[in-house]
Amino acid sequence: MKTAGGTDAAKRRAGERAAEEVDNGDVVGLGTGSTTAYAIDAIGEAVSDGLEVQGIPTSFQSRQRALEASIPLTDLDAVETVDLAIDGADQVVDDPDASGYGALIKGGGAAHTREKLVDAAAERFVVVADPSKLADRLERSVPVEVIPDAHTVVADRVQDLGGEPTLRDAEHKDGPIVTDNGNLVLDCAFGPISDPNELATQLSRIPGVLEHGLFVDCADVTYVGLEEGVETRVY
Structure with missing residues (x-):
């Protein structure tokens, strides 16, 4: 820094x-x-x-x-x-x-x-x-908070949308990051996002998604x- x-x-x-x-x-x-x-x-x-x-x-x-x-x-x-x-x-x-x-x-x-x-x-x-x-357009991975039991299903749906989901791991302990809500986070890489509003709508429709990081x-x-x-x- x-x-x-x-x-x-x-x-x-x-x-x-x-x-x-x-x-x-x-x-x-x-x-x-x-x-x-x-x-x-x-x-x-x-x-x-x-x-x-x-x-x-x-x-x-x-x-x-x-x-x-x-x-x-x-x-x-x-x-x-x-x-x-x-x-x-x-x-x-x-x-x-x-x-x-x-x-x-x-x-x-x-x-x-x-x-x-x-x-x-x-x-x-x-x-x-x-x-x-x-940035001229969004291109970072989109964090998606998911119910633990649904993370593999959500990952499959993200792939259907053209994304590459990665379960976020904790840095100082074994296992994944757990949110303040008790859920998991998938970091979903879509490359440059040409239409943030459309992608936000598609992610929100996936069962098991609590919320995503597109604002x-x-x-x-x-x-x-x-x-x-x-x-x-x-x-």
């Missing part, structure tokens, strides 16, 4: 810019990932200065970060509305002329199911990213942190 002036600094700028959107009294969705972590830290600093907010974490990781930042937490089913969600992305379509401009691939942290629930519930969904996440037509803005300043993409 690049240090000051590079990727890490760019992530910080994007996260802190997104945190500026939080108003007093807001309910805020707190996404997962290294860039969103900077937003959580910035919100925590504002809370210590008197800002009143409630955060809804999207994973164990973001919950722990929010607790360390002393952000009061709540649950999605305990609020009437989510005013703002801040989340990162593994890849963002950055070509205004491409199909799916602003579409995302998420799920590198295997938290995309709860992230999608919270992001979709928000009045405004803000994405934070560094330039390495921008289409849901982001309102992306803040891209640079070596100097932040660029804004409005959708």
